[in-house]
Amino acid sequence: MKLAIIGASRGIGRKAVDEALERGHQVRAMSRSQMDLEADGFEWMEGDATNGVDVFNAIDGCDAVILTLGVPRDARVLKKTTLFSDATRVLIEQMEKAGIKRLLTVTGFGAGDSAEKLSTPERLTQKAFLGRAYADKDVQEQLIRDSDLDWTIARPGILSDNRKSGAYKVLTEKAEWRNGLISRADVADFLVTAAEGSEMVGKTPALQR
Numbered sequence: 001m002k003l004a005i006i007g008a009s010r011g012i013g014r015k016a017v018d019e020a021l022e023r024g025h026q027v028r029a030m031s032r033s034q035m036d037l038e039a040d041g042f043e044w045m046e047g048d049a050t051n052g053v054d055v056f057n058a059i060d061g062c063d064a065v066i067l068t069l070g071v072p073r074d075a076r077v078l079k080k081t082t083l084f085s086d087a088t089r090v091l092i093e094q095m096e097k098a099g100i101k102r103l104l105t106v107t108g109f110g111a112g113d114s115a116e117k118l119s120t121p122e123r124l125t126q127k128a129f130l131g132r133a134y135a136d137k138d139v140q141e142q143l144i145r146d147s148d149l150d151w152t153i154a155r156p157g158i159l160s161d162n163r164k165s166g167a168y169k170v171l172t173e174k175a176e177w178r179n180g181l182i183s184r185a186d187v188a189d190f191l192v193t194a195a196e197g198s199e200m201v202g203k204t205p206a207l208q209r
Contacts, residue, residue: 015188021040024041030049030054059095084139085143088143088144103151107141114177117178172205181208
């Protein structure tokens with residue numbers, strides 16, 4: 001496959017680049033920061049996820065798009081952010097122009113209806129430190145659900161930089177959802193695996209170790 005990965009320079013996005021290349025896929029990575037990587041099948045493009053021209057150039061000709069934007073540092077506590085919803089609006093429009101149907105994105109446990117499964121201490125902590133960001137992730141999720149794309153929304157729990165284990169849980173049933181720990185590498189493994197098939201289309205799995 002040829003995968004476009006937006007938000008690829010760090011975190012889950014960077015791990016997804018490595019995972020996809022390891023499996024033999026072609027990767028076109030878009031980020032604002034230069035990526036110090038040379039590999040067969042890898043192409044880096046500088047771009048802004050809220051700029052339609054940049055996004056179209058990054059995704060055109062790809063089979064699927066993986067969106068992995070991180071939380072802006074200045075939005076963690078006090079400042080409102082619309083990065084996730086703004087980027088998603090642009091991406092949906094540009095995917096429709098490019099004729100691409102498959103979208104995989106990462107929000108987080110506590111976004112959308114998974115918020116119902118947070119304990120009271122978890123809810124208060126998330127609101128205190130990431131409330132503004134998660135409010136916009138809620139909007140982002142609804143935009144994706146309302147689109148005509150073949151989407152998957154991954155909701156990982158608390159992220160770590162541990163190595164890929166391959167032993168994580170993919171909880172697709174609401175009754176099973178819970179918060180927990182998972183490595184960024186395992187989230188990347190899930191995203192690439194889900195992109196390779198259709199089993200996760202239209203699902204919002206919680207990802208936990």
